[in-house]
Amino acid sequence: MNSWSSFPIGEHLFLFSPMIALIATMLVIVGAPLVAGRGSRTIAGVAVMGIAAGLVLSIRVAMHVGRGTSGFSLQPAAGLLIVDSVSAAFQIILFLFLAAVTYLWWIGSVETESNAPEFFILLLGSAFGMALMVSSTNLLGIVVAIETASLPSYALVGFDKRDRVAAEASLKYMIFGAVSAAIMLYGASLLYGLVGSLSVVDLAHYSITKFADGPPLLLIVGLLCFMAGIAFKISAVPMHFWCPDAFEGAKIEVTTWLSVVSKAAGLILLARLVSIFSGIIDSPRAMSILGPLAWALGLMAAVTCTVGNFAAYKQVSVKRMLAYSSIAHAGYMMMAATAFLHPATNQYATPASALLIYIVIYLFMNLGAFGVTAMIVWHEGNDRIDSFTGLIRRAPWLAVPMVICLVSLVGLPPLAGFLGKWWILLVLGSTGTPLAWILITVLAINTLISLYFYMRLVVVMTLRDDGRPEVKCPIGGVALVNACAAMLLIMFFFAQPMRAAADRYANSFYSTSSAKITQGDAPASTSIQSLSVSDSDDTLFPIYVQRIPPTQEHR
Amino acid sequence: MTIGLTHYLVVAAVLFCGGLFTMMTKRNAVGILIGVELVLTSSILNFVAFDRYLGKGRVDGQITGLFIIVLAAAEAAIAVAICINVYKNLSTVDVDRATRLQG
Numbered sequence: 128m129n130s131w132s133s134f135p136i137g138e139h140l141f142l143f144s145p146m147i148a149l150i151a152t153m154l155v156i157v158g159a160p161l162v163a164g165r166g167s168r169t170i171a172g173v174a175v176m177g178i179a180a181g182l183v184l185s186i187r188v189a190m191h192v193g194r195g196t197s198g199f200s201l202q203p204a205a206g207l208l209i210v211d212s213v214s215a216a217f218q219i220i221l222f223l224f225l226a227a228v229t230y231l232w233w234i235g236s237v238e239t240e241s242n243a244p245e246f247f248i249l250l251l252g253s254a255f256g257m258a259l260m261v262s263s264t265n266l267l268g269i270v271v272a273i274e275t276a277s278l279p280s281y282a283l284v285g286f287d288k289r290d291r292v293a294a295e296a297s298l299k300y301m302i303f304g305a306v307s308a309a310i311m312l313y314g315a316s317l318l319y320g321l322v323g324s325l326s327v328v329d330l331a332h333y334s335i336t337k338f339a340d341g342p343p344l345l346l347i348v349g350l351l352c353f354m355a356g357i358a359f360k361i362s363a364v365p366m367h368f369w370c371p372d373a374f375e376g377a378k379i380e381v382t383t384w385l386s387v388v389s390k391a392a393g394l395i396l397l398a399r400l401v402s403i404f405s406g407i408i409d410s411p412r413a414m415s416i417l418g419p420l421a422w423a424l425g426l427m428a429a430v431t432c433t434v435g436n437f438a439a440y441k442q443v444s445v446k447r448m449l450a451y452s453s454i455a456h457a458g459y460m461m462m463a464a465t466a467f468l469h470p471a472t473n474q475y476a477t478p479a480s481a482l483l484i485y486i487v488i489y490l491f492m493n494l495g496a497f498g499v500t501a502m503i504v505w506h507e508g509n510d511r512i513d514s515f516t517g518l519i520r521r522a523p524w525l526a527v528p529m530v531i532c533l534v535s536l537v538g539l540p541p542l543a544g545f546l547g548k549w550w551i552l553l554v555l556g557s558t559g560t561p562l563a564w565i566l567i568t569v570l571a572i573n574t575l576i577s578l579y580f581y582m583r584l585v586v587v588m589t590l591r592d593d594g595r596p597e598v599k600c601p602i603g604g605v606a607l608v609n610a611c612a613a614m615l616l617i618m619f620f621f622a623q624p625m626r627a628a629a630d631r632y633a634n635s636f637y638s639t640s641s642a643k644i645t646q647g648d649a650p651a652s653t654s655i656q657s658l659s660v661s662d663s664d665d666t667l668f669p670i671y672v673q674r675i676p677p678t679q680e681h682r
Numbered sequence: 683m684t685i686g687l688t689h690y691l692v693v694a695a696v697l698f699c700g701g702l703f704t705m706m707t708k709r710n711a712v713g714i715l716i717g718v719e720l721v722l723t724s725s726i727l728n729f730v731a732f733d734r735y736l737g738k739g740r741v742d743g744q745i746t747g748l749f750i751i752v753l754a755a756a757e758a759a760i761a762v763a764i765c766i767n768v769y770k771n772l773s774t775v776d777v778d779r780a781t782r783l784q785g
Binding site for chain 1: 691694698701702705711714715717718721722724725726728729731732736737740742743745746749750753756757760761763764765767768770771772775777780782783
């Protein structure tokens with residue numbers, strides 16, 4: 128009895144090859160100083176080769192999964208990891224942004240940095256954690272992924288050992304992270320005891336049956352504790368205190384990394400969990416749990432974006448202002464996640480596509496804004512708002528993309544940020560619940576508030592001038608931020624194709640994440656092979672491979 | 683008296699509350715980390731106890747316990763390194779004295 132004979136090991140290894148490339152690069156960087164010395168340029172070269180290899184592999188995986196004919200997912204019911212088109216697409220984005228962060232590091236620190244191997248090992252390690260995070264559907268997997276992404280990030284924030292502010296920032300980040308991870312694990316242990324399984328799908332089914340007979344206290348405590356870890360990762364209120372401190376204290380390239388990719392990974396994880404819960408919506412009793420869940424998530428989202436925008440109001444450090452703005456944006460994206468939990472939108476995967484579009488737009492807006500800030504920091508030595516005075520004269524090629532990114536962050540047309548907000552509003556409006564209307568009001572008011580502090584920076588850059596010297600900045604950095612700004616314009620004018628692509632991704636995301644396929648027998652169109660080593664039902668984490676049919680027509 | 687699931691859960695809950703209390707009241711970063719370790723231990727105890735009493739042949743909880751032990755070790759390594767770095771820079775690991783970043 129050799130059940131491994133039917134196990135497509137080669138295919139599995141291929142699907143996880145981008146992650147394997149990350150780990151291999153880390154190992155090579157560990158060994159490289161023995162052979163080639165600790166020179167920053169050598170190490171960065173090795174890292175870039177690894178990132179390039181990972182990028183190629185992740186594109187191949189995305190093509191493989193995207194064709195549908197041989198795409199597969201490890202079924203959420205029992206597997207630890209999922210590979211679907213969304214996780215594949217995220218990995219492509221991950222490698223692109225790794226390259227961008229490496230490039231920013233090259234501009235900023237290649238001359239002065241003496242610990243390049245350690246920096247890249249930590250950076251690639253946290254990237255590996257984020258790649259795991261978007262693929263996890265199991266309580267243990269989620270905890271391990273979040274910790275794998277967080278632990279290197281603490282060290283990255285405090286990477287400059289002589290910098291007092293960085294030391295303090297990493298201390299605060301680490302303490303918040305450790306506390307939230309511990310609470311999250313205690314919540315996971317309670318959930319395991321209640322459900323008897325670590326799978327999120329089982330948890331969703333269990334929650335439905337329990338919530339129908341009145342709110343079960345222990346389950347609510349477990350869910351809230353577990354949520355603490357995810358809220359920490361996306362810096363949702365009340366776990367947001369680390370965010371501005373860590374962003375201000377860290378080096379600008381690390382700040383860019385944390386604010387852009389780390390948050391996107393956390394949000395995709397949240398979306399996956401919420402979509403698993405919403406997948407059980409067919410059950411008539413489902414509203415008893417989805418209602419309270421949606422309210423809890425919606426209130427958290429509303430408080431998060433309000434706190435973020437009000438705190439950004441009075442900041443003088445641009446990094447800190449952008450940190451609060453990223454908290455506010457996490458709030459907007461959580462609003463889209465609440466729309467998952469409503470029967471009206473649930474079948475069409477529209478909330479998922481609105482959320483995915485917003486995440487992609489957010490990536491480019493923030494990379495552009497942080498890229499410009501980075502160049503000002505390198506030139507002026509600080510990131511106070513005064514340093515941006517008269518930027519339109521001193522460096523027009525920085526000022527114009529910065530204005531574009533800021534206006535897009537507010538969400539005004541004709542920029543992509545408007546599309547993201549507009550689609551979230553549409554999705555919320557189509558559910559038509561009281562909660563949705565509250566959230567729409569909150570979002571509109573918050574957009575008005577955010578207009579003030581983003582425009583303050585725009586005014587300082589364009590209308591004031593105190594005769595500071597021109598900014599000298601590397602041509603590559605200018606190209607990077609202008610490319611981001613151009614992407615924001617292009618995405619706005621190609622909204623329809625982008626929407627179609629997002630819908631396609633959302634559909635596949637939905638079908639792989641949704642728990643529907645696990646109810647009763649598997650549908651005829653899918654064939655599920657159980658691949659357990661001992662053929663008994665009690666094996667540890669049996670892996671189920673499910674072949675999904677070719678991409679469904681968008682409904 | 684036979685020892686049952688409840689006993690383990692009560693011990694774990696006491697550990698959790700002790701850890702939570704420590705995390706909230708201590709101002710020394712190392713003290714907070716001790717609180718974190720207490721909470722992690724309570725969750726390991728929960729996982730293993732549920733495994734033992736919820737049915738035969740379960741190993742998920744025990745494996746998770748092993749994972750948490752490794753996580754706790756990794757976290758302690760990073761945390762102590764950061765504490766040492768903070769002590770070198772600020773000559774204290776009192777989190778209330780770390781006040782350069784505010785607002």
